[in-house]
Amino acid sequence: MKTLIAAASVAAALVVPATASFAQDVPDAVKARQGQFRIMAINLGILGEMARGNTEYDAEAAQNAADTLVAISGVHQPPLWPEGTDTMSIDGTRAEPGIWENLDDVLSKWSDFGDAAAQLQTVAADGQQALGPALGQVGNACKACHDTYRAPE
Template sequence: MKPLTLFAAVAIAFSAPMALAQDGPSAQEKARQGMMRIMALNMGVLGGMAKGEVTYDAARAQKAADTLVAVSMIDQSNLWPEGTDNDSSMHTGALAAIWEKPDDFAKAWMAFGEAAKGLQAAAGNGREALGPAMGGAGKSCKGCHEMFRAKPK
């Protein structure tokens, strides 16, 4: 192999991973996915307690609910730039409906915030109080996911 050909082959081999790295999720996609993971983790803690699968702990339940309320207050405007939907990026399940129906998306996010406040109010009042509040929170999550999230492939 000629030195120039060898150099070109090595350069291509080492530049390919850098090109692929640029195709990763955007900072906004990573941030909102992290936010959703935090929500899922805390919903899981509360759901486990409500179902009796996890020992009820008032302090832990309150922290989980407080976290959900805090997440619900995050300004969403920077996390959902156009072009980060599942048709434009393979790293997200966000449907284009988010940008086509921004008022509906904002209402869905506000509904989650209200449901999180309901969890916050119920969290320290015993396992029995969590069930109805979890129902409202689950309904808000499901409603948003049905309208604005692609089904996992």
């Protein structure tokens, strides 16, 4: 048993530095933009589960999630998208190189997301039935950018 614990400790010690090393290779701008997308995904998940009836509708939680999406939409994007942070340049991103050829289009699509999030924010506390259509508009805004500018997994 002591040998097993010692072996596990050694394995963990070897894995952690490798993971930390990879994380350090990803530029801070990429970490920041991926972080904002994770926050979006969490909050869209909360709203989606309520809209589908998989979790009980909670007006306060729905409003908080929608408010968070609007807050994220207000993050100034250009610093998060420096050239050289695409799939062809670094590992750890799904950003297609076409983003930098069409950054104005990407930023326009981000603005569309913000508009859809703001519409969702106005109805989030109005009940489960109000979530679906507004959430669909947010999803369409996300899809419009992802279809062109995000690499598949």
